């Protein structure tokens with residue numbers, strides 16, 4: 001699991017390298033081009049998805065929705081609640 | 084884009100998160116079976132994801148009342164990945180099993196997740212009669228236009244001209260329009276979406292499950308390994324971009340009685356050129372669903 005937190009918006013994007021199969025759908029469909037491939041392979045030999053530029057993330061959920069393998073997700077548990 | 088932008092920014096990395104973070108639907112997954120056996124990028128995973136999204140957000144049916152049944156095929160393995168009651172039935176026999184459960188326990192809400200080959204070749208008779216009887220169930224049919232699991236034989240949905248293992252010179256017979264078949268046989272709710280339209284798909288599944296009666300949801304999915312590869316449609320990314328480009332949103336009013344307007348068009352060499360999507364039918368003054376009718380008949384004769 002690799003966790004990135006947005007410095008202002010405070011949400012997390014988590015990539016799970018044990019589930020990822022490196023299909024690249026999240027990377028391709030991220031509207032802000034935040035994601036990329038990793039340099040290292042996971043234990044099954046896939047080049048997995050990795051967060052490259054978290055500061056650009058707009059919390060659109062596109063990566064989570066495109067992923068067929070539940071390997072990337074957005075977590076909003078630490079996002080401050082609007083009053 | 085400037086080269087600087089493409090550098091990897093590690094400043095946002097959280098080395099030791101304070102709590103364990105998990106996927107929104109992790110509690111609904113059988114984690115022991117994950118990762119799935121699907122090829123990288125397969126649309127069936129996205130369909131399962133949309134189904135889980137639907138049952139958490141877009142329907143009121145309690146999780147304890149949901150029963151996931153599937154037949155044989157890559158899509159048929161879906162029941163094994165979700166942490167709900169379920170059954171992996173014989174090839175084509177998901178609907179008879181679900182019908183039995185629905186009739187014995189009308190409170191249960193069977194959801195059938197299965198493939199085009201499973202539901203529309205060997206299982207077509209069962210689907211037609213379940214739709215005719217308006218049995219209260221939701222059928223999610225993953226239409227990838229091929230028999231994926233067995234190695235890419237042509238399915239009743241394979242378009243004219245498309246190559247498959249059993250049609251090496253291009254298919255010559257005409258494909259089914261699955262939504263058309265379901266509506267013609269009496270389905271009272273019918274929708275079609277591609278895997279690219281995730282939220283619409285999840286909402287349609289939710290509405291279908293809330294609907295009392297036979298609801299049919301067709302998911303246009305990418306089997307880039309057995310269909311895309313033989314027809315030069317590229318990988319999963321290319322196929323989903325194609326879906327994004329060629330989908331045509333349609334409403335019930337646009338279609339009217341001319342359900343032929345929802346036909347999927349395919350051109351050899353180009354791939355799909357037109358995929359109408361949307362909610363095709365939502366019968367509000369619908370006929371009673373089957374288990375209610377059984378109860379009524381029983382009370383009447385008592």
Ligand SMILES: Cc1ncc(C[n+]2csc(CCOP(=O)(O)OP(=O)(O)O)c2C)c(N)n1
Pocket residue numbers: 155156157158159174197198199200201202225227229230231232233238
């Ligand atoms: C009685 C019987 N006949 C044939 C088969 C072989 N078989 C297994 S899966 C399948 C077709 C699956 O196609 P589909 O439902 O489209 O699933 P997909 O893999 O495309 O998701 C067939 C013919 C079988 N398992 N059982």
Ligand code: SF4
Pocket residue numbers: 013029030031032033034035056057058059060061062063064074
């Ligand atoms: S949430 Fe949206 S912007 Fe952020 S990484 Fe995912 S796809 Fe990209």
Ligand code: SF4
Pocket residue numbers: 015019020021022023024025026027048049066067068069070071072124
């Ligand atoms: S979509 Fe999922 S499986 Fe594919 S590369 Fe991204 S995280 Fe990995």
Ligand code: SF4
Pocket residue numbers: 120121122125126127157158227231232305306307308309
């Ligand atoms: S063979 Fe096709 S349908 Fe089956 S897992 Fe692979 S891509 Fe998906």
Ligand SMILES: [Mg+2]
Pocket residue numbers: 156198199200225226227228229230231238
């Ligand atoms: Mg199929």
